[in-house]
Amino acid sequence: MICNAKRLTQRLGGLGLSAVLAAALALVPASAQQRQPDVAIGWTTWGDAEVVSKLATVILQQGMNKDVELTLADIAVQYRGVANGDLDAMLMSWQPLTHKTFLDQYSDRLTDLGPIYEGAxxxxxxxxxxxxxxxxxxxxxxxxxxxxxxxxxxxxxxxxxxxxxxxxxxxxxxxxxxxxxxxxxxxxxxxxxxxxxxxxxxxxxxxxxxxxxxxxxxxxLKDPKGVFGGSESVHAVVNKGFEERQPAVAGFLRRLELSIAEVEALMASARQTNHRQAIHEWIKSNRDRVDYWMSGEQ
CATH class of the missing domain: 3.40.190.100 (Glycine betaine-binding periplasmic protein; domain 2)
Known part of the structure; x- marks a missing residue:
């Protein structure tokens, strides 16, 4: 697997489609038997990346009964890991300019599932x-x-x-x-x-x-030469072949969509309480959207 990355594995039993909305963050004892997760997601300690990755993880685990492994890693390690198949997904691909170097290097081994939020x-x-x-x-x-x-x-x-x-x-x-x-x-x-x-x-x-x-x-600071580019979008990218292996997960990631204001509100709420409580409250307030993300509809 990935070197120089801290493994943060959370094993939560699936609670069913409706239970994620009623008890989004109830922990289930970890299975003693180690197995390959349904999806291994890379993330890093950027506030937006953390809250979005953990929101997706909770819904996948408790709403879709998927075994999810979160891997904390440097951004370069994540791109390499997804491209090589050591990771399945990352939910923090800044496009078109910020991560251009990585996209130029690895795009032929990645599948872009589209933006999660735009206007970054x-x-x-x-x-x-x-x-x-x-x-x-x-x-x-x-x-x-x-x-x-x-x-x-x-x-x-x-x-x-x-x-x-x-x-x-x-x-x-x-x-x-x-x-x-x-x-x-x-x-x-x-x-x-x-x-x-x-x-x-x-x-x-x-x-x-x-x-x-x-x-x-x-x-x-104003940037008259445009070195820092303009508005960006943040995408979910997965390893080539992942859509065929896990079509339900890939479909969920394609439908996952938030506004900048929602991401910042989630981040602020997580700082005031914790990620678990902030995500729990957000899911309770957005049941229809979460249902749609999990629905399989196009």
Whole structure:
């Protein structure tokens, strides 16, 4: 299977089509006998990826009686894993630009099941308290006084992520020299929060949907050269042949569709309580849609 990935396997017994709506997150004791899951889904610690992957997992397990394995892995490992068949699916393929490098490399071994949500975007973000007169555009990062205020650092996420590649391209395009600090999505948000609490300047890689836009007053730096692209869509992709092996699961993933606002609301709710409760409440409030996703209708 995949190297350098933490296996997070949740085995929940199927509760039937109607039970997922009444008791979405009731745990069933794990089976002692290990077996190949019906679907192995890759995810990473991006807030939107986590909540969407866990929502899909709960519905597949408890509504469709499918054995699901979640694998936490770097984005590059996920693309390689799905392409090689070590993973069946990933629900976080940013298209057309953010993950272009991976899509160019692996698209002949992937099946794109279409967008889960559209209108996503990304770029470099700063607290709204940073004066626009001093820092309004990515081009302003090249100014000596701005660089000093930011200690010559951009808080980033995992090195192989699309937004980090774009940040490196932006440095070349706009002529600034900063240390691009790697980390996780939660680490990036934590550093933003700490700087805001201290009324300090910070610039970080950012994307929507993300709960930080609900929690903090932030703004994207303008990008006149278009390095960070425009609106993106986030797709479900699976291994070639998966549709034939698991047509019901593939059909569910094709019908799974959320708005940006719904994803951000789920993320905010999960932070206030936990993912389990947030997903439980969302399913209870959206029974007709969940039924349709599971229905097999085209």
């Amino acid at each position: 975007d990304l770029g470099l973000v700063v607290p709204a308290s940073v004066p626009e007169s001093q820092l309004d555009s990515v081009a302003d990062l090249a100014k000596a006084d701005v660089r000093e205020k930011l200690s010559g650092r951009i808080q980033g996420i995992s090195a192989n992520s699309g937004v980090m590649e774009m940040a490196r391209d932006a440095a070349d395009a706009y002529g600034f020299d900063y240390e691009l600090q790697t980390g996780t999505g939660p680490k990036m948000a934590q550093e933003l929060g700490k700087a805001i609490d201290r009324d300090e300047w910070i610039v970080a890689t950012g994307w929507r949907p993300h709960w930080k836009f609900d929690r903090y007053k932030l703004r994207y």
